Amino acid sequence: xxxxxxxxxxxxxxxxxxxxxxxxxxxxxxxxxxxxxxxxxxxxxxxxxxxxxxxxxxxxxxxxxxxxxxxxxxxxxxxxxxxxxxxxxxxxxxxxxxxxxxxxxxxxxxxxxxxxxxxxxxxxxxxxxxxxxxxxxxxxxxxxxxxxxxxxxxxxxxxxxxxxxxxxxxxxxxxxxxxxxxxxxxxxxxxxxxxxxxxxxxxxxxxxxxxxxxxxxxxxxxxxxxxxxxxxxxxxxxxxxxxxxxxxxxxxxxxxxxxxxxxxxxxxxxxxxxxxxxxxxxxxxxxxxxxxxxxxxxxxxxxxxxxxxxxxxxxxxxxxxxxxxxxxxxxxxxxxxxxxxxxxxxxxxxxxxxxxxxxxxxxxxxxxxxxxxxxxxxxxxxxxxxxxxxxxxxxxxxxxxxxxxxxxxxxxxxxxxxxxxxxxxxxxxxxxxxxxxxxxxxxxxxxxxxxxxxxxxxxxxxxxxxxxxxxxx
Amino acid sequence: xxxxxxxxxxxxxxxxxxxxxxxxxxxxxxxxxxxxxxxxxxxxxxxxxxxxxxxxxxxxxxxxxxxxxxxxxxxxxxxxxxxxxxxxxxxxxxxxxxxxxxxxxxxxxxxxxxxxxxxxxxxxxxxxxxxxxxxxxxxxxxxxxxxxxxxxxxxxxxxxxxxxxxxxxxxxxxxxxxxxxxxxxxxxxxxxxxxxxxxxxxxxxxxxxxxxxxxxxxxxxxxxxxxxxxxxxxxxxxxxxxxxxxxxxxxxxxxxxxxxxxxxxxxxxxxxxxxxxxxxxxxxxxxxxxxxxxxxxxxxxxxxxxxxxxxxxxxxxxxxxxxxxxxxxxxxx
Numbered sequence: 088x089x090x091x092x093x094x095x096x097x098x099x100x101x102x103x104x105x106x107x108x109x110x111x112x113x114x115x116x117x118x119x120x121x122x123x124x125x126x127x128x129x130x131x132x133x134x135x136x137x138x139x140x141x142x143x144x145x146x147x148x149x150x151x152x153x154x155x156x157x158x159x160x161x162x163x164x165x166x167x168x169x170x171x172x173x174x175x176x177x178x179x180x181x182x183x184x185x186x187x188x189x190x191x192x193x194x195x196x197x198x199x200x201x202x203x204x205x206x207x208x209x210x211x212x213x214x215x216x217x218x219x220x221x222x223x224x225x226x227x228x229x230x231x232x233x234x235x236x237x238x239x240x241x242x243x244x245x246x247x248x249x250x251x252x253x254x255x256x257x258x259x260x261x262x263x264x265x266x267x268x269x270x271x272x273x274x275x276x277x278x279x280x281x282x283x284x285x286x287x288x289x290x291x292x293x294x295x296x297x298x299x300x301x302x303x304x305x306x307x308x309x310x311x312x313x314x315x316x317x318x319x320x321x322x323x324x325x326x327x328x329x330x331x332x333x334x335x336x337x338x339x340x341x342x343x344x345x346x347x348x349x350x351x352x353x354x355x356x357x358x359x360x361x362x363x364x365x366x367x368x369x370x371x372x373x374x375x376x377x378x379x380x381x382x383x384x385x386x387x388x389x390x391x392x393x394x395x396x397x398x399x400x401x402x403x404x405x406x407x408x409x410x411x412x413x414x415x416x417x418x419x420x421x422x423x424x425x426x427x428x429x430x431x432x433x434x435x436x437x438x439x440x441x442x443x444x445x446x447x448x449x450x451x452x453x454x455x456x457x458x459x460x461x462x463x464x465x466x467x468x469x470x471x472x473x474x475x476x477x478x479x480x481x482x483x484x485x486x487x488x489x490x491x492x493x494x495x496x497x498x499x500x501x502x503x504x505x506x507x508x509x510x511x512x513x514x515x516x517x518x519x520x521x522x523x524x525x526x527x528x529x530x531x532x533x534x535x536x537x538x539x540x541x542x543x544x545x546x547x548x549x550x551x552x553x554x555x556x557x558x559x560x
Numbered sequence: 561x562x563x564x565x566x567x568x569x570x571x572x573x574x575x576x577x578x579x580x581x582x583x584x585x586x587x588x589x590x591x592x593x594x595x596x597x598x599x600x601x602x603x604x605x606x607x608x609x610x611x612x613x614x615x616x617x618x619x620x621x622x623x624x625x626x627x628x629x630x631x632x633x634x635x636x637x638x639x640x641x642x643x644x645x646x647x648x649x650x651x652x653x654x655x656x657x658x659x660x661x662x663x664x665x666x667x668x669x670x671x672x673x674x675x676x677x678x679x680x681x682x683x684x685x686x687x688x689x690x691x692x693x694x695x696x697x698x699x700x701x702x703x704x705x706x707x708x709x710x711x712x713x714x715x716x717x718x719x720x721x722x723x724x725x726x727x728x729x730x731x732x733x734x735x736x737x738x739x740x741x742x743x744x745x746x747x748x749x750x751x752x753x754x755x756x757x758x759x760x761x762x763x764x765x766x767x768x769x770x771x772x773x774x775x776x777x778x779x780x781x782x783x784x785x786x787x788x789x790x791x792x793x794x795x796x797x798x799x800x801x802x803x804x805x806x807x808x809x810x811x812x813x814x815x816x817x818x819x820x821x822x823x824x825x826x827x828x829x830x831x832x833x834x835x836x837x838x839x840x841x842x843x844x845x846x847x848x849x850x851x852x853x854x855x856x857x858x859x860x861x862x863x864x865x866x867x868x869x870x871x872x873x874x875x876x877x878x879x880x881x882x883x884x885x886x887x888x889x890x891x892x893x
Binding site for chain 1: 608
């Protein structure tokens with residue numbers, strides 16, 4: 088037992104008390120902050136505006152004034168205001184019930200962008216009898232460019248064709264879509280603005296020309312308010328009183344827990360793999376095995392790196408919790424979720440670490456280890472790839488099935504337990520039992536492989552050979 | 561006197577290759593055993609089986625009175641053929657770690673490590689990383705790791721390979737010291753003269769088969785001198801002609817220094833000496849002791865010539881070359 092503790096301590100110390108580990112642990116959040124900052128900065132620095140002309144064939148002959156007004160500076164300003172208002176509403180929704188000041192966040196505090204940020208679009212109205220194909224022609228060679236000092240020429244970058252039926256309705260009472268043609272490589276935001284402005288002109292013209300609506304005396308502004316979709320002011324009712332809903336931030340909790348779990352498990356088991364391969368290629372293995380049994384060595388190593396994993400879990404976990412407390416968000420996680428985090432960490436770690444120890448002992452160098460790790464990583468990556476689906480529907484057949492697949496189940500259960508729907512009670516102990524059974528099976532098989540593989544040099548074993556080792560007495 | 565190691569009918573194969581064949585070997589306590597044989601003879605395989613690192617296909621082993629070395633690991637010191645150290649670990653902590661794994665108490669361990677480092681002339685490396693040491697220094701550190709826990713049985717696999725002559729001498733004296741303390745030592749080598757100078761018992765293995773297992777004194781008795789070396793005062797050729805007729809001489813070879821007379825296995829060497837003295841005036845007449853190498857070559861017979869060439873190559877390489885010996889695989893095959 089003393090020997091196992093000695094091994095575990097050496098492995099822990101040899102990993103943790105190194106510049107690499109300390110830098111890695113400290114630098115990761117710092118790097119994340121830098122990346123986040125850089126993205127915000129990049130978002131703020133928009134390039135100069137797109138310059139171009141939009142050709143319009145209005146076969147209804149009703150739209151011209153409204154389209155001109157929708158492309159005017161005043162209308163563009165209003166459009167930008169509405170855009171930034173919408174973004175602020177989203178931030179407000181997300182931070183509802185927290186003490187985060189939406190105005191303190193980059194998006195929440197962003198002023199309405201100046202009109203220079205909207206594309207500079209000029210209009211050309213073509214005669215109603217212009218053929219689409221003729222009008223389209225210039226788009227083929229159009230130059231989509233940004234504003235440059237000293238250049239007055241503009242290319243036609245878009246063509247909008249509106250048939251009379253789009254405005255007045257056809258004989259069945261339907262309103263067909265209008266058509267747009269764009270130059271290659273036109274930014275989607277520019278297209279979106281063109282389409283929105285034309286569409287608004289079309290709708291306003293329809294309302295103004297409809298006799299039924301004219302008889303009500305309502306103008307289009309009033310009609311729009313009537314038609315607007317209300318959103319709910321949500322409250323969660325609990326024994327302790329009503330609480331404002333935590334908004335969309337709560338959506339991040341399951342992913343946060345899964346990331347935490349995955350990061351700590353994968354970091355520590357990767358270290359375990361590297362150190363085992365190194366001991367083998369350094370030939371320290373034989374010295375160690377003359378002093379301790381392979382099982383003692385493997386156990387000591389697994390425990391040592393478990394301590395490394397727990398350290399990572401604790402460091403990042405407490406960082407996260409500190410953040411939640413700072414924003415008065417701590418009550419979006421439940422204490423029981425932290426207990427489950429530790430349980431599922433143990434299951435995931437022991438399973439993956441056993442496999443890594445076996446792989447490390449079976450191969451001669453890291454390159455060979457990569458190939459054997461692939462199947463393990465595929466299983467671990469399933470929850471990573473499906474977390475969104477699982478979170479959206481925590482009790483779907485997919486989520487339930489994955490909860491009982493060894494290797495994936497700790498991560499999937501963690502997502503489900505932090506999700507919005509309660510997990511059926513029986514599934515928790517059963518998933519834990521599956522996890523424990525998989526740990527025992529993997530530990531047993533890994534012990535066999537480790538014993539045989541540790542001193543076996545030469546050609547790395549294939550899965551058939553591994554299976555033979557496992558079957559050996 | 562009890563036996564440190566008893567091996568009975570042990571066989572080990574790797575795939576289709578027979579590494580050790582039906583081996584019987586008894587190593588008494590307190591003996592200093594030399595395991596001899598060329599590369600791939602089965603020395604390391606035998607040692608690894610003694611260490612319970614690999615297990616025999618059949619046969620029985622007992623080590624220090626126990627069924628396997630696992631039960632008495634703390635009483636055994638082992639220097640593997642493949643040298644291994646943690647590259648990033650400091651020498652002092654590495655030795656302390658190994659000693660702890662060997663069941664040593666951490667109290668006083670540091671002094672002990674420093675004492676040993678001082679003893680092998682590495683007093684200043686305690687705080688150096690293992691990767692900063694030269695090959696020879698690493699080997700001395702590994703030797704310390706094999707003896708620091710004062711084991712009853714010390715097994716050294718190729719301890720001399722890669723050492724310069726000065727360090728070979730140092731290692732010899734360290735081995736001798738352990739022997740005088742009453743410990744049982746086994747070392748393997750393919751450089752036979754080391755064994756000749758050091759051990760009390762000789763064990764020879766060739767292609768997995770034991771070819772010799774005797775106390776060194778008995779080896780000399782059994783393999784009586786068979787060569788008479790004569791340096792005549794006069795002409796070598798004349799002298800050679802005169803000596804050819806002596807009873808028991810089967811072959812006369814003139815060499816650069818004189819004449820070698822190969823005697824018949826049952827010839828009386830002493831009588832031959834006086835016969836030589838009677839026939840020619842000689843500067844020197846010597847009954848040559850066969851080297852361990854000669855004995856080995858004689859024992860393995862058939863492919864002797866090829867083997868002798870191989871051994872010559874190896875031993876000259878060993879004595880001049882301080883570069884590490886490279887073995888492509890850890891398992892002898």
